[in-house]
Amino acid sequence: MRYRFLTISPKGEHVPVSIKLDFLATNNAAEYEACLLGLRSAISLNIKKLVVHGDSSLVINQITGSWKIKSNSLAPYQAKIEELDMYFEEIHYIHLPREENQFADALSKLAALVNIPDHIDSMPLCVERRSAPSYINEINGTEEDEIESWYTSILKFKDTGEYPDNLDARGKRELRMLSTLFVEANGGQLYKKTVQGVLLRCIDQKTADKVMEEVHDGECGPHMNAHLLTRKIMRLGYYWTTMEADC
Template identity: 45%
Template sequence: MSQKSVKGRVIADMLADCPKEVGDDHSLDDRISIVEEDTWTMFFDGAVNLSGSGTGAVLISPNGQHYPVAAKLMFPCTNNIAEYEACILGLQAAIGMEVSKLKVFGDSALIILQTVGEWETRDAKLVPYHDYLEELVEEFQDISFEYLPRIRNQFADALATLSSMLQVAKGLEVKPLKIEVLTRQAHCMTITEEPDGKPWYYDIMKYIQK
């Protein structure tokens, strides 16, 4: 993999002995928001718990559309393997959507640092994942990897946790969930009817229609 094909930056507070890069005066929020018009953003995460293992990733288009992907892992794996699976899942989805420019964010320091070449991949179980991820990286015109804290990776974390806990049959495909933002309690949005059987706004509606 050429050094030009992958760029990575690790936030200063992740490793105390890593000095702040010269000229890097932007906060993590700023760096996430400073994206070229044709650049997509991806967040990924893996989860391993008593219920099982799962992966989650969300692709965000330049206009803000969110495309979540998740997978239930039906084989024994470690946390690091789940993280690699999640990153690869997201990259495969991006390639399938013909994304050419991508900024990748994840809360696994190991995956990020191994991908950008700052850490060597020594675990024999992770080497095939690392090699395959490098192949996927070559499919992009421009791609970068950056670490962010887990608390900033809630969407992908929620997808990974959900997929790990669900007991799904093999071959079952679950459609993406639609998440709405409600600003009022459900009972405040109910439409009540008057004794005559007509809604309370009936007279107002008739007046407006005149």
């Protein structure tokens, strides 16, 4: 059984999530699971005003109180949703016809097709729009040495507990959460810790470009897609946040 949800910010940023359930559940229970996870994700991001769109008329009408819950197995879900609703200043539940919910349906099909190994809890999905070819990566009027590395803020926070001056409360919270995924070792070098406990060395964009070029120019390199190239670089012990998109 799989379920999915999509978070959309006021600025139009999309954060898709598709999840497989490793326990028996009805379709209605899966819809409730998706709703609960979406609410928890919104709470973790300190969102106070939320509009929830769902393509299950039964679940939406039960949540809003328009229909009574007759199934004892679904009643605990309703109680938990009412508990989480208290975290929001404003929340609305709206039924969305399934034909208008194409993105979520695509996520559901993807979760059904992908076989996630038992030792991996999640597999990230990145969907980006590019307005120019990938080889156009020069920054006009700026020396590369003057560009701050993507991990500078993380490393500084782990060293001193200080935040960048331009961060608001939400940004500070995200930085604290992000910093827990990294460890500092070998005299100030930052490493990304994988779920298997492997440490991947964090590198800046200039070094990353060289690594991608060398690995792709190697044996069988031209036949690798972005996902395989990323996995090979990680096996070599390197990491940066946009590596799959860059590959």
